[in-house]
Amino acid sequence: MDFSKIYALGLRHIYLISNSLPRIIDLIYWPTVQIFLWGFISKFFTLSSDYYSNTVGIILTAAILYDFLFRVSISFNMMFLEEIWSRNFTNLFIAPIRISEIITSLTLTAILRALIGLVPAAILAIPLFGVSVFKLGLPLLLLLLPLYLFGVTLGLLVTSGLLRFGPSFENIAWASLFFLAPLGCIYYPIEILPYSLQIVAKGLPLVHIFEEMRNILLNNTVNYFDIIKSISISIVYFILGVIIFYSSYLGAKQRGTLINMGE
Amino acid sequence: MFIQVKNLSKVFKKNLAVDKINFHIDKNKTVGLLGPNGCGKTTSIGMMLGLIEPSEGEIIVDNKNLNSFKRDKILSRINFCSPYIELPKKLTVKQNLEVYGRLYGVKNLSERILEISQDLDIKNFFKRKTGELSSGQKNRVSLAKSLINKPEILLLDEPTASLDPDIGDFVRSYIQEYRSKNQVTILLASHNMNEVERLCDSIIMMKKGKIIDRGTCKEIIKKHGRNNLEETFLKLARSENGLQ
Numbered sequence: 001m002d003f004s005k006i007y008a009l010g011l012r013h014i015y016l017i018s019n020s021l022p023r024i025i026d027l028i029y030w031p032t033v034q035i036f037l038w039g040f041i042s043k044f045f046t047l048s049s050d051y052y053s054n055t056v057g058i059i060l061t062a063a064i065l066y067d068f069l070f071r072v073s074i075s076f077n078m079m080f081l082e083e084i085w086s087r088n089f090t091n092l093f094i095a096p097i098r099i100s101e102i103i104t105s106l107t108l109t110a111i112l113r114a115l116i117g118l119v120p121a122a123i124l125a126i127p128l129f130g131v132s133v134f135k136l137g138l139p140l141l142l143l144l145l146p147l148y149l150f151g152v153t154l155g156l157l158v159t160s161g162l163l164r165f166g167p168s169f170e171n172i173a174w175a176s177l178f179f180l181a182p183l184g185c186i187y188y189p190i191e192i193l194p195y196s197l198q199i200v201a202k203g204l205p206l207v208h209i210f211e212e213m214r215n216i217l218l219n220n221t222v223n224y225f226d227i228i229k230s231i232s233i234s235i236v237y238f239i240l241g242v243i244i245f246y247s248s249y250l251g252a253k254q255r256g257t258l259i260n261m262g263e
Numbered sequence: 264m265f266i267q268v269k270n271l272s273k274v275f276k277k278n279l280a281v282d283k284i285n286f287h288i289d290k291n292k293t294v295g296l297l298g299p300n301g302c303g304k305t306t307s308i309g310m311m312l313g314l315i316e317p318s319e320g321e322i323i324v325d326n327k328n329l330n331s332f333k334r335d336k337i338l339s340r341i342n343f344c345s346p347y348i349e350l351p352k353k354l355t356v357k358q359n360l361e362v363y364g365r366l367y368g369v370k371n372l373s374e375r376i377l378e379i380s381q382d383l384d385i386k387n388f389f390k391r392k393t394g395e396l397s398s399g400q401k402n403r404v405s406l407a408k409s410l411i412n413k414p415e416i417l418l419l420d421e422p423t424a425s426l427d428p429d430i431g432d433f434v435r436s437y438i439q440e441y442r443s444k445n446q447v448t449i450l451l452a453s454h455n456m457n458e459v460e461r462l463c464d465s466i467i468m469m470k471k472g473k474i475i476d477r478g479t480c481k482e483i484i485k486k487h488g489r490n491n492l493e494e495t496f497l498k499l500a501r502s503e504n505g506l507q
Contacts, residue, residue: 008365096339
């Protein structure tokens with residue numbers, strides 16, 4: 001891997017963000033709205049529910065973690081879509097950059113984009129609602145890791161669809177995360193789901209991540225086995241995502257769609 | 264032979280876009296790739312750029328097979344310019360050249376950007392976003408990007424399409440000048456016959472995925488008994504079976 005090329009592709013997206021104040025505002029705006037919305041809901045639940053009475057802001061913490069996953073995935077998709085919208089696809093794929101370097105660059109830049117939006121929102125939650133996601137301590141990083149991997153995986157699957165079906169697949173890019181959200185048990189325990197869906201949900205890393213988050217906040221204990229399980233499942237999905245991306249790229253080369261991919 | 268294309272074919276579903284074409288280009292020569300729309304020029308260029316997987320055949324660049332040798336090693340020696348693809352619109356001209364210079368691993372990048380921007384007279388709109396430029400300005404920026412790595416092989420797809428005669432002439436003169444000062448092998452796909460006559464050492468005529476004639480412009484014009492390349496093109500394009 002040539003890190004100067006990975007940096008070069010990342011620089012393209014850093015320039016894109018830094019050149020436009022509306023883009024920066026857009027990155028910060030949506031996570032902040034989420035924090036406000038879930039902050040008030042969280043406050044209401046804290047006052048009205050026995051389940052949440054011991055831990056202020058459990059829902060808000062879940063909202064912040066879920067937004068991290070959402071931002072990583074959307075960032076990955078957006079960066080790929082930017083190449084299609086700007087009709088730069090051919091220039092990118094004839095440059096001497098390997099597919100693995102493109103994936104690495106998008107993966108690294110996605111977290112930067114996600115953090116630009118999320119860090120100010122997470123900091124804002126401290127004075128506004130008295131909720132700090134940083135209270136989770138070191139396990140926070142261990143929960144963010146599988147979320148990051150899974151967010152990138154969703155990004156890889158959507159971009160594979162864009163390579164396979166062209167820009168018309170764009171709408172799926174926006175819908176992909178909402179499709180999985182009900183099974184992720186983000187705001188409620190897994191027992192709420194019907195038994196058959198519980199089995200499906202356990203195959204996703206999200207359930208293990210959010211169950212563990214609740215466990216840490218409610219019981220002040222860390223179950224590292226669950227964290228390792230969520231990381232392992234995320235790695236499996238990530239590898240699968242990379243394989244599907246490569247297969248879509250090779251398919252696009254066969255069909256000749258890389259040369260005229262555009263709006 | 265610097266570039267060798269052997270038995271190259273491409274089938275899209277049941278449509279035969281390129282049909283067992285063979286040609287070679289010697290080092291530092293400029294070859295024109297001509298033919299009516301849909302004859303397989305863009306598909307052939309796409310295969311030479313590694314964007315399209317050939318159904319059959321080989322592309323050999325400097326004794327290295329494009330499909331089996333490391334993709335990035337060969338692509339670092341090639342570049343491409345076409346008015347049908349664009350650079351990121353929201354990035355400034357300088358940022359685009361910097362990003363592509365880095366992607367191509369250009370050494371002394373700042374000097375190279377300065378040099379090429381002076382040559383192509385783009386320095387005065389360096390800080391403007393590429394999407395805000397006129398088509399003539401965009402075309403020169405696109406050409407600058409395609410020369411940023413001092414490519415040994417330059418593929419040009421209608422480089423002066425949609426340009427006014429003045430800018431078109433500027434671009435053609437620049438390509439001529441660049442070629443005289445640098446070691447570069449050029450494949451030029453164009454519908455502008457004057458441009459082809461002016462820039463190309465020899466031409467390849469394609470029709471319905473096949474090569475139907477080849478040679479120097481003078482040889483082909485004489486062979487078909489026409490006065491210029493435009494008339495020769497029309498004769499070959501309109502003939503039922505224009506095979507060589």
